[in-house]
Amino acid sequence: GQNIDQPTEMTATEGAIVQINCTYQTSGFNGLFWYQQHAGEAPTFLSYNVLDGLEEKGRFSSFLSRSKGYSYLLLKELQMKDSASYLCAVSPRDYKLSFGAGTTVTVRA
Amino acid sequence: NAGVTQTPKFRVLKTGQSMTLLCAQDMNHEYMYWYRQDPGMGLRLIHYSVGEGTTAKGEVPDGYNVSRLKKQNFLLGLESAAPSQTSVYFCASYPTNSNQPQHFGDGTRLSIL
Secondary structure (H helix, E strand, C coil), rough: CCCCCCCCEEECCCCCCCCEEEEEEEECCEEEEEEEECCCCCCCCEEEECCEEEEEEEEEEEECCCCEEEEEEEEEECCCHCCCCEEEEEEECCCCCCECEEEEEECCC | CCCCCEEEEEEEEECCCCEEEEEEHHHHHHEEEEEEEEEECCEEEEEEEEECEEEEECCCCCCEEEEEECEEEEEEECCCCCCCHCEEEEEEEEEECCCCCCCEEECCEEEEE
């Protein structure tokens, strides 16, 4: 089975930085995805990590440590439009994604 | 550039009614998935398919059936709807290259009264 944990909610101020942690215990590992989901909408792809280290993509960065079963998503220079749910998902070897429950980020002015 | 299209977008059913949700993708992806999303529980896999003519159970398959008669379509059926099946349903497709993301449809909001 798969066990993926991430915080339920986080609040930050516009322009600040927020780090969303994700820990996982899975049977097999092909990679880890982060998705963004605005209320009432479909998840959209943000990042993919398969090797240890940091992947940077504009204001968003994602880090992976396979040995620790740990990832984080870093959101820099927060904007109001970044208020959304962020989903951590692990890809085991059989092409089924297992999702965490999601972290709701609220950005305040 | 349609991607993944789900129909219908909204539906209200009475307990015991049946219905089929349709998912169509135009990206020639092999894998297709049906998820349900409930508050505080994230996305849970109902059924999935690794190719035309094949289906498999996911995490929460009870009360649902699926069919993949054509590669581009993946149907989710509720034979006898129950209030516990009130949820938002998402379809997704996935190429065989596993470092590519799943592509999601816009979702179907289903209410069972």
